[in-house]
Amino acid sequence: MGFPHREYPAMLSSLQCFFRMNLTLPRTLAEKIIARAANLDRVKSGDIVTCQVDLAMMHDSGGPRRVAPILKRLGVGVWNPDKVVLVSDHYVPGDDDNAKSILQLTRDWAHANAIKNFHDMKGICHVVLPEHGHLKPGMFVVGGDSHSPTGGAFGCFMFGIGATDLAGVLVTGETWIKVPATIRINLSGKLRNGISAKDINLALCRKLGMGGGKYQVIEFAGSGIENLDIEERMTLCNMTAELGAMTGIIAPDTVTEQYLESVGAGGTNSADWQSDPDANYLEQHDLDLSDLAPQVAAPHSPANAGPVEAHVDTPLDRAYIGACTGAKLGDLHMAATILKGQTAAPNVRLMVAPASVKILADAKADGTFDILTAAGAEFLASGCGICAGYIGDLLGENEVCISSTARNFQGRMGASSSKVYLASPYTVAASAIRGRVTDPRGFLERVAHD
Amino acid sequence: MTDDQKIFSGRAWVFGDGINTDVLAPGRYMAAPIKELAGHCLEALDPTFAANVQPGDLVIAGEDFGVGSSREQAAEVLKLLGIGAVIAKSFGGIFFRNAFNLGLLAIVCEQSATIEAGSKVHVDPAAGQICIPDKNIILTSEPVPDFLLEMANRGGLVAQLETRLLGKAGKNDQ
Structure with missing residues (x-):
């Protein structure tokens, strides 16, 4: 049994070629982040993988008031308080008794669990996180809010989950995902005066529908990105929630780097967190920004x-x-x-x-x-x-x-x-x-x- | 639901496309106790729903069920009202996870629109079959993956974590 000896070298060479190809197959930005978080060489869409969470964000509504009873029942604390960011934003300004007590419960829990990154009534979580330099390219982040895809503007893989899922992360530091495919939106041209990222989002909602994102990743790319500042990119990624995507993402560039530097979160090598040129996309859509009217x-x-x-x-x-x-x-x-x-x-x-x-x-x-x-x-x-x-x-x-x-x-x-x-x-x-x-x-x- | 009740039956309540988290769990009642919130479930679309729904009833819908907010109360109120499963053409991704985490089955069925309000429906989530005996129709649904079905049958993610962390037997407290 076996191959004639003379064929071994050829076989070995093709095996090496196969493995090298497998390691260097082009990947999307999302696949790179997920693979790193899952501690795997590569992942493919549809795989169920367990990822280590770099940061868990939660707010006053889906946070302590929901997760505290679960942690109590399990008799355990937070896996790593330094990897948790808590933001009170939903019941702000707390002008009725229910709201007051929810805000107070949130403060008490933050204190009891040594959550240093607690932003109490300082603004909306998706805006407060980057303001404080919590988000950097390549991070795998969960957020207890459906607009968590906003973090994609910083080259993070950040997606929304509910409170029980969040409790699971707080206890174990990990979560499962079904690896999503990526839908690429190629933006070209420049928005005209009086038109904004919000108009891009609404035009995409019309074109793709609220299920158009298929709970996959929507990556915004193309020359049109260069002309959008970091806040406009946040808006773009934010409303991938309305497109039914798992999240949105934009590869970091000099605009991202300058912003991160300004909030004390600089130092990431943007080149590490890009989709490869021949990466595989589930769908691609083109949008010329110079054609867009107010929506x-x-x-x-x-x-x-x-x-x-x-x-x-x-x-x-x-x-x-x-x-x-x-x-x-x-x-x-x-x-x-x-x-x-x-x-x-x-x-x-x-x-x-x-x-x-x-x-x-x-x-x-x-x-x-x-x-x-x-x-x-x-x-x-x-x-x-x-x-x-x-x-x-x-x-x-x-x-x-x-x-x-x-x-x-x-x-x-x-x-x-x-x-x-x-x-x-x-x-x-x-x-x-x-x-x-x-x-x-x-x-x-x-x-x-x- | 226990392991020996893998196939179950219920009476259908039928809703359309885009049933979002905000009509399932309206924001202005989100600070209220969950039982009070459940009383307002779907009231914008059918004011009689919460009062008349019976344990074991099924919610049938079209595309994008549970789209919108991450608030898991949207799934929790359905569970609290006794809904046995939601059968829809498609689900919002966060709702889908929340449902199983709370022990509520979310079943994807391309032909959910075939099911009429009030009809009796048999569901086999693992096999991916939905039967409407009165009309002699069998629909195909996406088989629910084993690990999700097991989690839901146990009562959800917390019960599963309890087993993992404490070595306790899973208990169904939902």
Whole structure:
């Protein structure tokens, strides 16, 4: 039995070739991160693997009040308190008894479990994490919130999980995943004046639907990325949740490096965390940013999106600029560009909830706060606020709102009879001025002529 | 559910596409005790649901069931109301994990729209079969992977962790 001796060298050479190929097969960025976290040479989509978690993020709603009873039942503590970041944002500002007690329970748990990275009422988790330099390229991160894909803007593999899953991570430091495939969105060109990442997201929601992401990874790539700043990249990744993806991701570049440096999280080699040129993608879609018009999603789904024209002149009661999706500093700047020297229509309540306390301070320092206040904006606490619909001045019966947030599900932001139109901060601001859904580009032309 | 009840039956409540976490567990009741929250489950779509649902009933839906928030109360209220399983054309990824973590079966069935409200349905999650005896129809569902079925049958992730960490026998306390 066996092969003639003369064939051994050829066989050996082909075996070596096979193994070398296997190790150097092109991989997506997500596959590289998952393989590292799973301590495997390579992973392929569909594999069930167990990953070591580099960081676990949770907030006041899905965090301590849900996980503490589980840890107590199991009789164990947190596997590594230094790898946990806790953020109180959902029940901020805590203006009723339930909210107060949830916020206090969160503080007590943070103290009892020696959680050093506890950000109490400092802003929304997805914005507070990068502000404090918690996220770096190549990390495998779980977040107890569905908009956790926001972390993909920093080259992390960060995805949302529920509280019981989170408790499992807190206890073991690991979690299982079914390795996702990657859907690549190739962005080219440059957004025109008055158009933002939010419009890209809404256009994709229309094109792909809320299930279009198939619980796989959506990687944004292509020359169009270069022109998007870090906050716009956060918005892009954030709303992969509305595309039904497991997460979104963008490979780090000089924009990422400069931001990370500025928050004391520099030093990563971006070249290590890129998709290989010939990596295998489940699907690829192309989007020319220079073609894009302002988008609006009608009630009650982000997938009901389309060009703003279809909804122009729809009467509004409220204009809301808030949330991790739509109230970062750049989002407030977009609104201020439109609202400078203007005022909101008398029948419309213009409300602004900056995504973090730092963003509010920055907006005060650079004059944005004054512009928005002069336009009639009412400033709300830096938290999830009425976007999550847990607390605050929720929408009343039949109230119609245009919002820079991510979701317009029926009843999410208040009464079941209320209606929410989703749009960019530019479009929300322009609509506030007229009290009706409005294309912001008209106001920008006016600014240009002034 | 115990191991000897792998095939089960229930009466169908039928909903459409895009049944999201916010209609399953409305945000404004999220600070309330879970029993109170359960009373508002799906009320925006069917105000009679929570009051009239019976233990063992099944929720049938179209695409993207449980899409939206990571709030696992969306699955927990269904479990608390006694729902035996959710059968949908597709699920939001986080909801799917949450359901099994809490001991609720989420079953993917391409032809879920065939099932009519009020009909009696037999489900074999491991084999991937759904039977509607009155219409003499058998539908194919995606077989639930063994490790997920075992976790759900045990009562969820916490019971499984209990076994792993403490060496205790899994107990069904759901």
